Amino acid sequence: MIRSWLEIQPAAGRGLTIQEPVSHGTNVLRNRIWYRGDASEIDQLFRLLGEDAVGRARFWAAAPESETIRKAHSGLPGIMVDTLAGVVRSDLAELDFGDNRRAADRWKAIAGDNSFPDLVGQSVADTLVTGDGAFKISIDPQVADGPILEFWGADRVEYRRRHGRICAVEFLSPVGQRGRMLREIYAPGSVTYHLEQDGRELPLADEEDCAGLQDVTFDPGVMLAVPLQFWPSARWRGRGQSIFDKKTDAFDAHDEIISQWLDAVRAGRVQKYIPESLIPRNEKDGSLLRVNAFGTQFIKLETDTRENAENKIDTVQPEIRYEAFLASYTATLDLCLQGIMSPATLGIDVGKMSSADAQREKKDITGMTRNAITGALEQALPRLAETALAAEDILEGRAPDRYEASVSFGEYGAPDFDSRVRTVGNASTTGIMSVEAQVDELWGFSKDEDWKNAEVARIRSERGITQQEEPSLGGDSLK
Secondary structure, X not given: OHHHHHOOOOOOOOOOOOOOOOOHHHHHHHHHHHHHOOHHHHHHHHHHHOOOHHHHHOOOOOOOOOOOOOOOOOOHHHHHHHHHHHHHHHOEOOOEOOOOHHHHHHHHHHHHHOOHHHHHHHHHHHHHHHOEEEEEXXXXXXXXXXXXXXXXXXXXXXXXXXXXXXXXXXXXXXXXXXXXXXXXXXXXXXXXXXXXXOOEEEOHHHOHHHOOOXXXXXXXXXXXXXXXXXXXXXXXXXXXXXXOOOOHHHHHHHHHHHHHHHHHHHHOOOEEEEEHHHOOEOOOOOOEOOOOOOOOOEEEXXXXXXXXXXXXXXXXXXXXXHHHHHHHHHHHHHHHHOOOOOHHHHOOOOOOOOOHHHHHHHHHHHHHHHHHHHHHHHHHHHHHHHHHHHHHHHHOOOOOOOOOOEOOEOOOOOOOHHHHHHHHHHHHHHOOOOHHHHHHHHHHHHOOHHHHHHHHHHHHHHOOOOOOOOOOOOHHHHO
């Protein structure tokens, strides 16, 4: 009844068309340029991308009339990625194969031959920049005797999915000088090669580098590729999200503040105004001489001939509002790091008046980002090791065995040794922690169990603590 009285009509549906400014490939390229950190490359890229109103309004897309205007880049995107990759790599522990010592020894040889810690650092950096990628396991007796481990970023990887799950990984690599593309398809039980040019498939023999490649098949339970992704992309379904996504405007604004600051410092140099009568002259021809001071620049003034006029050298320096620039720098820095990492992780002190608790809370965001990375690696790296061992079985002509591996990472932001000694010492004094717990808390994984058991026995002996068997209650004790 109320609806009839108010005469409410339902809203008519409207069709909206929104055009994406960049494709997935262009977005990955932009992130690569951010990571490379070269101001000239960034300027060229954004001038090419500035086709819409938002893009043209960005600082890096602007084309100033004067070529003397300096565009400076902070290098912050690359520093963020390298720092996170270093944090994760430094906490990486050895892979554990349980009681299978032979598998552990074989993997140790494979990891050493492929510089496994460096490979992990590269994979983390590439995934953070491009959004996703995949480990590629290949066999080439001309290069190495065992499996070759590589990581390819999202700009060189495509996925085939079935019911939302990856069923094959395609590795793309340009070959030759005629714009041809080699597509290596890694599927369960097979590796196939396709040479393409302008969407047409060509015989592998047409390219010298591909002439020796042959399709191979093996155990269908093994796929010689392991995908890696930290966060799913909200724009491209099935692809990963880079830490630079949603930060383009923040990085652009941060560089603009830095460039304005440097431009103000350059324009705020000391200027000297010297009357012409005070400029030294050449004794021979009376021409004016340059002031003999390193880096001295001055502006010549006409001599004041008025009565009681005083000709003197004036030194003028414009006022530069450093506080305003610093506040803007801090604000844009927070925008760049927000949701990713703390300034303290980069060694930046933007809050000298903050308490110790506030500093620890700021560092929590770095731990959350690091945990997301290590969580993905704890699933991908064991699969990589298991697949590499299976590939070695295939290389040696054996049926691939089944392996079980696991990996763990150290605790991020753990207290240093001195802090642990003080904490354990206080707990020992109050008697709220056993000797076993004290030794385990103090040394952790740095010592093996046999060493820690011997240390517990030594401490008990020094404290005069002896362990005796309980007296029996049966038999002769009752007589």
